[in-house]
Amino acid sequence: MTVKKILLVDDSETVLQMEQMILQRDHYEVATARDGAEGIAKAREFKPDLILMDVLMPRLDGFAALRQLRQDPQTSAVPIVMVTSKAELESMETGYQIGCSDYIVKPIDGVELIAKVRNLLGE
Amino acid sequence: MNLHHRRNLHEVESSRTADAAERGKFYLHPGQLFVSSEGHTVTTILGSCVAVCLCDPVAKIGGINHFLLPVFNGAGVTSPRFGDCSIKELIRQLLARGCRLHRLQAKIFGGACVLEAFKLRRNHLGESNVSIAEQLLQTAGIPTSSRDVGGQRGRKLIFHTDTGAAWVKAL
Numbered sequence: 001m002t003v004k005k006i007l008l009v010d011d012s013e014t015v016l017q018m019e020q021m022i023l024q025r026d027h028y029e030v031a032t033a034r035d036g037a038e039g040i041a042k043a044r045e046f047k048p049d050l051i052l053m054d055v056l057m058p059r060l061d062g063f064a065a066l067r068q069l070r071q072d073p074q075t076s077a078v079p080i081v082m083v084t085s086k087a088e089l090e091s092m093e094t095g096y097q098i099g100c101s102d103y104i105v106k107p108i109d110g111v112e113l114i115a116k117v118r119n120l121l122g123e
Numbered sequence: 124m125n126l127h128h129r130r131n132l133h134e135v136e137s138s139r140t141a142d143a144a145e146r147g148k149f150y151l152h153p154g155q156l157f158v159s160s161e162g163h164t165v166t167t168i169l170g171s172c173v174a175v176c177l178c179d180p181v182a183k184i185g186g187i188n189h190f191l192l193p194v195f196n197g198a199g200v201t202s203p204r205f206g207d208c209s210i211k212e213l214i215r216q217l218l219a220r221g222c223r224l225h226r227l228q229a230k231i232f233g234g235a236c237v238l239e240a241f242k243l244r245r246n247h248l249g250e251s252n253v254s255i256a257e258q259l260l261q262t263a264g265i266p267t268s269s270r271d272v273g274g275q276r277g278r279k280l281i282f283h284t285d286t287g288a289a290w291v292k293a294l
Contacts, residue, residue, distance in 0.1 A: 079238055086152055092168045096277035096294030101237045102170040105153055112191050112204065119171060119248035120238060 004121050005029045007048035009039035009065065010083065011057045015108065019052060019083075022110045023117070036060030040068055043075050050120055051080045052104075052113075055088045055095075063091075063098055070099040079120040083108070146283070151189050154204035158186035158216045162285035168294070169233035169278045171249040175210055175256050176230040176280075177265065178287030179222035185284035188213045192248075193255040206255040214263055229260050230289050231270040232280050249273065 006028045008019045016032050023030050031046045033039040036053075037060040043051060051069070055062040062082055069075040079101040084092060092103050102116055151157050151167035151174070159165075160183070167174055167189050178185035188209040195205040203209040218224060234249035253272045260267055269289065271278070277294040 089152055089168070090150060090166075092277075093279055093294055096168070096170070100277075102277075103168075109204070111196060111198070115192055115248060116171065119236075122238075 003027065003029045004049045004123075005031070005046060006117065007031050007033065007039065007042055007046055007051045009033045009036065009042075009051065009057070009062070010054040011035055012054070015054065015083070015106065018108055019113070022108070022113055026114055026117075028117070036062060036065030036068075039065050040072075040075075043069060043078070044072070047074075048078060050117060051078055052117075053080055053082055053100075055082055055084045055091065063094060066095065066098050066100055081116060081120065151187060153189050153191050154202065156186060156188035156203045156209055156213050156216070157284075158184070158213070158220060159284040160184040160220050162283070165282045165284060167280050167282075169280060170235055170237065171233070171247070171252065173206065173231065173233040173249070173252040173256050173272070174280055174282075175213065175260070176232070176282045176287065176289055177213060177217055177222075177227050178284065179217065179226045180228065180287055181226050182220075182222050183285040184217060184220050184222050185282070185287055186213050186217050187282050187284070190252065193251040206252055207259065210256060210259045214265075224264065227265045228287055229265045229267045230282075230287070231256050231260075231267055231272055232278060232289070232291055234272040235274050235277055237275050237277065 033042040035057045053062045082095045082100045082103040085106050147163045149165045172191050174189045176187045190206040190209040191204050193206045201208040234253035236247040236249045271291045279292040281290045
């Protein structure tokens with residue numbers, strides 16, 4: 001069976017570690033990036049099956065990165081889940097309009113994260 | 124037959140102008156539920172998640188949940204993040220505020236699967252969320268007067284707790 005690849009984009013080391021731990025326990029191959037610009041570059045190189053994208057990040061925020069990824073034929077079809085804080089939740093209307101696939105709210109819950117990832121990977 | 128309440132939000136805004144001043148507003152986060160006997164406008168954003176809106180039009184009391192996963196997995200404590208826990212708790216809170224079970228009317232929204240590749244796949248998360256809502260409402264004997272579920276787009280839902288009116292905008 002092919003191992004599915006997931007790219008995690010977040011400026012918080014703690015969140016990245018938490019996501020990584022949950023996903024690697026389920027045997028996904030994981031790569032990380034610390035802002036939107038690095039996330040776009042990593043997405044082109046790593047060719048993930050799914051991306052978890054923080055909303056508020058330095059250099060390039062999650063929505064701007066999402067917009068660029070949707071415009072790039074190489075990444076336009078990759079499912080992208082926005083990872084948002086409660087304070088940013090109302091902006092998720094924008095996220096859907098730009099083309100996110102779903103969203104989860106911090107603090108991250110392992111059961112919810114795995115359920116959404118499996119769902120979007122067709123597992 | 125199921126009715127679909129899908130209108131342009133501009134229409135909604137103008138129709139709400141008259142009572143906007145007296146209605147409280149509440150933004151419902153995923154995993155929460157909200158019940159009010161005072162008349163609130165509740166807004167929430169749905170992807171694969173589902174919201175069940177319940178209203179007793181005689182008592183003018185209503186409530187809404189927003190759950191992420193269909194069934195509590197038994198680990199940890201029960202939570203409104205799970206459809207089975209959330210719907211039962213929503214009904215319990217409405218009855219505790221004076222609603223009558225036989226007068227409750229339900230509306231179900233959400234359960235999208237936003238990927239083209241999976242639109243024909245059965246039992247995706249959104250569909251499982253809708254399914255548990257339908258099952259539990261049927262078991263409780265609560266009729267569903269309206270639903271806008273499935274599809275490939277997220278939704279912005281606006282719900283009036285006192286009248287049961289609901290509007291959906293596809294995102």
